[in-house]
Amino acid sequence: MTANEMATELELELDRSSSFGSPGYEDFELASVLNKAQELYVKKFIDRKNNRKSESFEETEIRGQGLSALIKRAVALTVSADQTGVFPNGQYFDLPEDFMYCIQEDVTIDKNVCNTDDPIVASVFIVQHDEVTSYRGNKYKKPYYKNYGSAKIWRLFYSREIDGYDPALTATDKRHQLITDGTFNVADYTMSYLINPKEIIVDRATPANQRNCTLDESTHLTIIGIAADLMMNRVKEQKMQNIESLRDLE
16 A cells, blocks of 8 residues: 555544544644554564564564565675774674664674685674673683684674764764674674664655555555554544454454
């Protein structure tokens, strides 16, 4: 569906939910609640703990297809200009501007497999900040590389250089910190990730200005159902549940 079609369907849904017919809604109101519903849909089905079927992203076909539009690949992530505060042998990398969650990552190091020109690809292990010191002396958990082609690197979450709290300063990209043992360096950092869902814009006066939901078409009615519940909550309408919700079947 287009954004305007979703808005029309949402109004029809709201009309059916009210015994006297729903009030009229402006385009910006419908877009607002559709965007909120889209965000809830993503957060609900991306984690198995948040939905009735306990099925998470890519665990089943319906989950994978429903959220596939959010998958993106980023190659050769850039080293952050500001390296203030890194751990020893650590380095900050800027993440893509539309980054939401990482789903897969590869780190190529500056060492080759023995007697070949093939660079070694390291396994990436996420560690917590309070584990860095305790793990450095643990030969089973600390970063390493072996010339036969095995390597491990640590990855930590880290804040933006500029967080955007001051509206006069534009927020910079999110960052990850990669840590080696000092005997090798990161040559290339690549990842697959989920993007933040693009904003839905409803504009029935000028259809060319509308911006459609990019999630799979199969998710649109479910998103509309969530949006209807949100809108009824906003206007304090009582919801009457006569049939199992689409999102419970999703």
